[in-house]
Amino acid sequence: MYGRKACQLVKELASGEKGQLTPFNSDLFEQVVAECTQHHLELQALIRKMQEEGLDVQTTRNAEHHGALIRHLSLVRNKRCLMAYVYNRAETIQSFLWKIGHVLPQEIEEKLCHLEVEYFKKHSAALKSYMSKMQLDLTVDMVPPKDPYIQVRVLDDIGDGIVLSDDKTANFARHSMHFLKRTDAEQFISRGLMEELTG
């Protein structure tokens, strides 16, 4: 049956958890594209057959016409599935920029195809140039702020000599606790390198 593989590709997207990506299935993608080419060739063959019989291609409604119609509809369906696959992945990649920041961790990067990595880089560069023109950092304050400073504990070794926004250097050794500006700490917390301490 036509359109099965394309639907399988889309179902892969649906099967992942919300906001997560599965690795880019380039084999299946290429198989669907090959199926499209196949449909196109068959379509042309049917139209040629109608022309050889001397029938008017625009108006006759014979068996070849219906066959060509079915081929055309399958082609359009495959196109829709492929477009939806790429579009939804692109949306998820855009959301990564807001959740994780401008650098993708390795575990996510290996799930993307190289074109998607390029897309992320360009999107990130566009956002950076916009923010620098506005002189406003849009990626902080994802949660409405209550306090300008928060207490954090470091979970992973980040190293020392990290320069914070008020030009002081800090030594982020594991299990150390710090009292930081919320905007600095936010990017580390979202990457899982620190946790917020309350009470």
Place this chain on the structure above:
Amino acid sequence: MAKYYDIDDIITEEEILSVIFQKAASGVGIDPSSETGYIETGSKVEVPFWLSHELQLRQVVSINIPSCFDQKTRLEIQADCASVDLRSRCPFFYEFGCKIAPVVGDRTIGFLLLSAFKNRYKEILTKAHSAAFSSASKFLSVLTKEEINLYDAAQSSMTSFKKWRMGGPRFQKASVLGRKRRSTE
């Protein structure tokens, strides 16, 4: 066209219907029983909804009511709505019903969907706001995709409320990153 990229819409339209071809078609391989790729007039074939819908608009096929809306399901829904396993019949029961209704020309499908949804919604509301996970999982397996979305929305609003009530860290690690790496890496 607003649903062109919508994944659920694409999967809904993949549901299989059985249709009868009113005109012949050649050069296609949809019918597995015919080897030549020629479909005779009057032959019964199983095709997905996206194909049958377009073909019916051009009067090439006529569509029969799919099995998920037949008499057996209607009787079950009238008897005890909340425990009917709609997911095994059709995971997108309501959406598919909405699409099928104008095509098949059956007026009663709308009422069927409405009554089924009204009765099940009461169960969904009560279970979503109170039940623990273990007892809920059996109930979840009979829900359609649309009902599961409602259920998840209710659950997430309950967890947000509890979190707000108890206080606690508001900044979270990005959910997309998954679990912590092993310490050997």
